[in-house]
Amino acid sequence: MFNKGLALAALMAGVAAAPAFATETIKAVVIDGYPARALWVKEFTNFFIPEVDKKLAETGNYAMDWQESYGGAIVKPKGVLEGVKLGLGDIGIVTTIFHSSKLPSQAISAVTPFVATDAVAVAKAVDEIAKEFPTMQDEFAAQNQVYLATGVVLDTYQVFSKDPITSIKDIEGAKVAGAGMNLRYLEGIDGAAGVRGGLTDFYNMLDTGLVDKAMLWPEAAKTFKIAEVAPHMYAADLGAVNSKTVTVNADYWASLPGEVQEALQEVAVMYRDHIAGLAMGRAAESREAYVAAGGTITEASAEDRAAWAAAMPNIAAEWVKTLNDKGAPGTEMLEAYLGKLEAAGYTGVRDWTAE
Numbered sequence: 001m002f003n004k005g006l007a008l009a010a011l012m013a014g015v016a017a018a019p020a021f022a023t024e025t026i027k028a029v030v031i032d033g034y035p036a037r038a039l040w041v042k043e044f045t046n047f048f049i050p051e052v053d054k055k056l057a058e059t060g061n062y063a064m065d066w067q068e069s070y071g072g073a074i075v076k077p078k079g080v081l082e083g084v085k086l087g088l089g090d091i092g093i094v095t096t097i098f099h100s101s102k103l104p105s106q107a108i109s110a111v112t113p114f115v116a117t118d119a120v121a122v123a124k125a126v127d128e129i130a131k132e133f134p135t136m137q138d139e140f141a142a143q144n145q146v147y148l149a150t151g152v153v154l155d156t157y158q159v160f161s162k163d164p165i166t167s168i169k170d171i172e173g174a175k176v177a178g179a180g181m182n183l184r185y186l187e188g189i190d191g192a193a194g195v196r197g198g199l200t201d202f203y204n205m206l207d208t209g210l211v212d213k214a215m216l217w218p219e220a221a222k223t224f225k226i227a228e229v230a231p232h233m234y235a236a237d238l239g240a241v242n243s244k245t246v247t248v249n250a251d252y253w254a255s256l257p258g259e260v261q262e263a264l265q266e267v268a269v270m271y272r273d274h275i276a277g278l279a280m281g282r283a284a285e286s287r288e289a290y291v292a293a294g295g296t297i298t299e300a301s302a303e304d305r306a307a308w309a310a311a312m313p314n315i316a317a318e319w320v321k322t323l324n325d326k327g328a329p330g331t332e333m334l335e336a337y338l339g340k341l342e343a344a345g346y347t348g349v350r351d352w353t354a355e
Contacts, residue, residue, distance in 0.1 A: 026260060027065045031089030033077035034200065036070045039219060039282075040093055040153045040244050040275050044068075048246075048271045055263040062260050077198050081247075085144045090252040091264075093151070094245045097180030098198075102143060104322055105135045105330075108337050109152075109241045110181035111319040114309045115348035116341050119276040122240040123152035125340035127272055132336065135328040140245070146253045148268035151244035152276045154217035155283040156237045157182055160226050161213040162206065165234035166298055168308050177205050177214035181315065185215070185238060188311025199224065206230050218286035219279060227293035236300040236308065240279075246271065302349075309350040316352035 032041050049066050056062050075083035081099050084092035096106040109122050116122055127150040130136035140147040173191035183194030195211050202214045206229040246268050323330030
């Protein structure tokens with residue numbers, strides 16, 4: 001005999017046992033033109049994504065369907081900014097040094113060489129400037145993107161060479177590969193000519209004789225086997241430079257629930273500190289690996305570093321003027337940035353605020 005009471009009780013028990021909501025899945029296409037083995041790309045996979053997933057799992061409201069595309073499958077290294085702008089990727093790791101005209105304020109650490117070789121301190125200082133002054137975020141907004149955080153993936157630029165370097169005189173007359181603002185560092189060295197290239201190009205540029213030298217950092221030299229074609233490193237300690245920024249397509253961002261936006265913002269800062277910490281942790285190991293691969297390291301003297309810095313044009317003053325002329329607070333940004341580094345214990349061999 002059918003018992004309505006028992007049936008109703010069973011139905012109510014089933015309703016109580018069922019979840020009160022269904023997890024919504026959100027697709028996210030992540031792009032970078034650099035290969036998966038590059039430090040910041042590898043750690044986006046191994047750190048950024050799991051941390052976002054972990055945060056979202058706390059409520060279970062949302063889950064991400066990550067679709068990663070690296071190594072030129074969607075964009076080349078220089079094409080990430082445009083790719084995210086057009087929506088070819090939802091999230092991108094933009095190499096900002098390729099875009100000095102569109103993202104001029106991102107060059108703040110690049111125009112102040114010989115100050116700090118601490119990736120963590122530089123990353124934190126630049127990211128704080130980006131969040132205290134609207135200029136950096138406005139530049140990305142003009143590219144249909146939302147700024148999340150700045151990344152520093154190198155402890156310091158050094159000079160790698162086919163031939164021995166014992167002083168900056170050995171760089172005179174040389175063709176030197178570089179990327180972005182660091183090519184300006186050569187302007188104070190007689191006859192030195194900068195040749196623009198990307199990190200993935202440097203090995204071939206050196207191997208074919210297109211350049212004699214290249215400016216990059218030890219961890220990258222290890223990853224891309226630079227010791228095979230440039231077995232001499234001149235440790236000039238040019239400084240750490242922010243070169244990676246995690247951004248999100250603005251239209252995609254507007255479609256995201258607040259909880260997901262918050263998770264991405266929080267993890268971006270964690271990722272900032274994580275990759276900078278790894279860069280510092282691997283610095284000594286990378287130098288050792290370079291030597292083990294047949295490389296020789298020559299430390300620049302304090303006098304040579306000071307002489308090189310003094311010989312350069314004041315690119316920081318030029319940077320300030322460019323921003324000030326656009327109505328941006330270039331002077332204040334530079335002073336605040338250098339003040340943050342000084343508070344962290346870093347003072348440069350040249351005062352870049354002096355015209």
